[in-house]
Amino acid sequence: MTNHNEKDHFESVNNQIISEFSKTLEMFSLNKTEAQLFVTLYLNNGPMTLDDMKEELGKSKTAMSYAIRRLLEFNLVERVWQKGIRKDLYEAREDLYKKFMKTYVNRWLESLNRQMNNLSDIKEELNDSNLELKSSFEHKINEAISFHRSLEEVFAKIKKNDFL
Missing domain, CATH: 1.10.287 (Helix Hairpins)
Structure with a gap:
């Protein structure tokens, strides 16, 4: 039972971090979805596919695709390659x-x-x-x-x- 509570607590803290960090990024003219996506990618321990992003943020794949293109334009994320994975993978760039x-x-x-x-x-x-x-x-x-x-x-x- 403790393990389930820890997972819920972790998700709650993660959501709070995403929410607060996103507010800061919105001041840099990112819309809410773009800001949330960037923070999600930044906090994630590895690259994510559009499907991963969709699942994580509960948004449509189209919304994720548009947001990732904007983040690429701003040079805030990069497309990465991993052997054996055919889908495009993206991760946040460092040095925020x-x-x-x-x-x-x-x-x-x-x-x-x-x-x-x-x-x-x-x-x-x-x-x-x-x-x-x-x-x-x-x-x-x-x-x-x-x-x-x-x-x-x-x-x-x-x-x-x-x-x-």
């Missing part, structure tokens, strides 16, 4: 801090660049117009661009200083 920070910083830099380009395009459109409030709009756009540049400088320093 560097992987997440690199992904996070790069995503911020890409987003900031895109936003600054969009704001510059809006500013160009404004220059071609004869709006009465043109100077007010122009001032606000310049402030927004300056804000984005300040953020870009911070993230570029993080990237450059090899915190990643």
